[in-house]
Amino acid sequence: MDAGSGNMSFRKSVLSVVRDIPHGGTMSYGEVARRAGFPRAARAVGSLMRKNFDSMVPCHRVIRSDGRLGEYNRGGEDVKRKLLEKEGVLFDDRGRVCTA
DNA sequence: AACGTGACTTACG
DNA sequence: GCGTAAGCCACGT
Structure with missing residues (x-):
């Protein structure tokens, strides 16, 4: 998998993972980081998303x-x-994504 | 190379 | 459940 991060740079790996989040699905920054091969880089993922303006990357699902x-x-x-509601993501009464 | 920064996360009171 | 504190990480200066 390209998300194996072996030789892949942090940026490419993360973007690849986010790009693969299915329609109607969500993933936490920490999960993305873990999947990209950087289990502790949740914060860095956020920083990266902040700078990323690529519409191919559904950063709203993170x-x-x-x-x-x-x-x-x-x-x-x-x-x-x-956007998430439109994709079918369920929310609880407090406006948080329903993880159940 | 060191420092400051930020779309985070977990722990504690 | 909420506010604060500390930890962690990649990136631009």
Whole structure:
């Protein structure tokens, strides 16, 4: 897998993982980092997403580990939530992604 | 090469 | 459940 991060740079590996998140699915920054081969780089993943403006990368599907959405450089949490709802992602009463 | 920064995470009170 | 603190990491200066 290209996400094996063996020789893959952090950036490429992470983008690849995020790009592979299925429609209607979500993944926490930590999960993305782990899957990319950098289990402790959740924070760096966020920094990378912040700089990434590639529409091929569904960064709106990357959320916080506690179920909150986190930020979004294309309109903030509101837009982010809207996009996810549109993709069929379920939310609980507190506006967090339903993980159950 | 050192420092500051930030779309994070976990632990503690 | 919430606020604060500390840990962790890659990146631009």
